[in-house]
Amino acid sequence: SIRSIAVIGSGLAGLTTAIFLGDSGHNVRVFEKSRGPGGRLASKRVANGSADIGAQYFTSRNPGFTRFLDRWAGPRSYQSWNARFGYQTERGSWQAFPEEHRFVGTPRMTAISRALSEHITLASGVRIVRLSKEDSKWQLTGTDGQHYDGFDQVVITAPPAQAQELLRDSGLDAMAEGLAGHVGNILPCWAVAAHFNRSVDFPFDAARPNSDVLFWVANNSSKPGREDDGQWWVLHANPGWTHEHVDDAPESIAEALLAEFKALTGHEEAPDDWVPHRWLYARSEAGDNPGYLFDQNTGIGLAGDWLAGGRVEGAWESASQLVQAMGRNPEP
Ligand code: FAD
Structure with missing residues (x-):
């Protein structure tokens, strides 16, 4: 069935998650606190x-x-x-x-994230500060107090300290504590x-x-x-x-x-x-590498380099594994 899914963060993990889930027919919306996509795939404009x-x-x-x-x-x-x-x-x-x-x-490094972002729906300059359940759907709240409604599932791709803060501020304490070893x-x-x-x-x-x-x-x-x-x-x-x-x-x-x-x-x-x-x-730093985290009951998933050994390729691996777990149709 077609689901409505929010992805928090537009680094490589968020972009990959959104592209794969969108390609499977789901309605996906990506939220990014910075002005543009890429996260740690980052380039600074300098002279020439x-x-x-x-x-x-x-x-x-x-x-x-x-x-x-x-x-x-x-x-x-x-x-x-x-x-x-x-x-x-x-x-x-x-x-x-x-x-x-x-x-x-x-x-430049961001040529990749820029190109990938053309396949997704991105709201940039929006930092998500809370998740809450409204009528059995997830609602996201941004720093500006604005609400984004109607999500069946939410994927968080922020680094662990930021993911933990978001979960804690959303009253999802057990999940937040589960990230303690990664922070x-x-x-x-x-x-x-x-x-x-x-x-x-x-x-x-x-x-x-x-x-x-x-x-x-x-x-x-x-x-x-x-x-x-x-x-x-x-x-x-x-x-x-x-x-x-x-x-x-x-x-x-x-x-x-x-x-x-x-x-x-x-x-x-x-x-x-x-x-x-x-x-x-x-x-x-390589630590515990579960690949991804997904809680079937709440519909909340986590992906990012820190769940798969660090590095750019780890971010992609993590996102790929998460979307499989969320029920993406296997690649033909
Ligand atoms: P990120 O790219 O961090 O994406 C997370 C995104 O979430 C960010 O865009 C952030 O703004 C956004 N976000 C966070 N919280 C919120 C919120 N509440 N609401 C909305 N958006 C939010 N890897 C290599 O493979 N090789 C290297 O040589 C290498 N060198 C590195 C050097 C440096 C200095 C750094 C910083 C990293 C380096 N890495 C390297 C690591 C690599 O950049 C990362 O592994 C990879 O880019 C992580 O992707 P990600 O999507 O998991 O996380």
């Missing part, structure tokens, strides 16, 4: 282009994920990122990352994208240094389809360091990350432009 400030690349080990992207986002929305990937051992020597196919959205597993990350006029002379385009401050540095301009003058580098801080500096001013964050970057690469030139971004929920 954009920089991927969230997810850096993704893998596609499950052929179903590749089929999904090709069908719904289109093969032109992403490409392989054939770059020099390296990491630094605790002793300070550098090693190449294992060989793996790595993909990025083109010409601490998503760690914060300060990010800075910085522009250099001259090329940075460094043996890697993307690297994980052995540093107390930096978790990751990547030459965003080395990704396919970027047409920057000079180079945009994306610097991600370590979770522990971010935690200690979570309320610091962006200027002092940028100063610290850029000083570490200079020490790492020996690049003396100061950036002529930079943009900060603070992720309170960035990467999920």
Whole structure:
């Protein structure tokens, strides 16, 4: 039977859930608190282009994920990122990352979420703060006090702390408590994208240094389809360091990350432009991986990277498993 389903969040998990359920004939409406879709598949507009400030690349080990992207986002929305990937051992020597196919959205990460969102009905700029039952249907309430009525089922794809808060504020205490083991597993990350006029002379385009401050540095301009003058580098801080500096001013964050970057690469030139971004929920540390959660009695489901090992592909896996559990017709 055709159901009316609300999906909260338009990151990859929410987009995937909505597309699959919609393709099965259900009436699906997606609610997103930010201005646009994508969630942690995120790009910031910068001079002459954009920089991927969230997810850096993704893998596609499950052929179903590749089929999904090709069908719904289109093969032109992403490409392989054939770059020099390296990491630094605790002793300070550098090693190449294992060989793996790595993909990025083109010409920016959000090209994927933008393309996917064309297949769904999206209400953006709407943060859902409560779920309540009205005449045996779910009603959603937004921060603006507006109500959205008549849903048979609700899928929540917010990170665990936000999902837990929403469930608690909706009086769904048992479900909220069930997320306790997940809440601490998503760690914060300060990010800075910085522009250099001259090329940075460094043996890697993307690297994980052995540093107390930096978790990751990547030459965003080395990704396919970027047409920057000079180079945009994306610097991600370590979770522990971010935690200690979570309320610091962006200027002092940028100063610290850029000083570490200079020490790492020996690049003396100061950036002529930079943009900060603070992720309170960035990467999920692998913990308990149930795949998804679905409560048949209430009709409430949860999906997201944090239920399936973290990462972009995990978000897709989680959503795919949830829609199966919700009774999607199997793929022909
Ligand atoms: P999200 O993308 O977080 O989507 C959740 C959405 O819900 C958001 O859009 C949010 O605004 C919305 N929302 C939350 N609460 C509400 C509410 N109450 N009402 C309405 N909307 C709401 N993964 C990789 O595979 N490779 C990487 O290299 C990589 N690097 C990363 C680097 C950083 C700095 C970060 C932040 C993440 C990185 N990741 C990486 C992780 C990857 O981005 C995520 O695993 C994936 O994008 C998660 O998708 P999702 O749909 O589960 O969650």
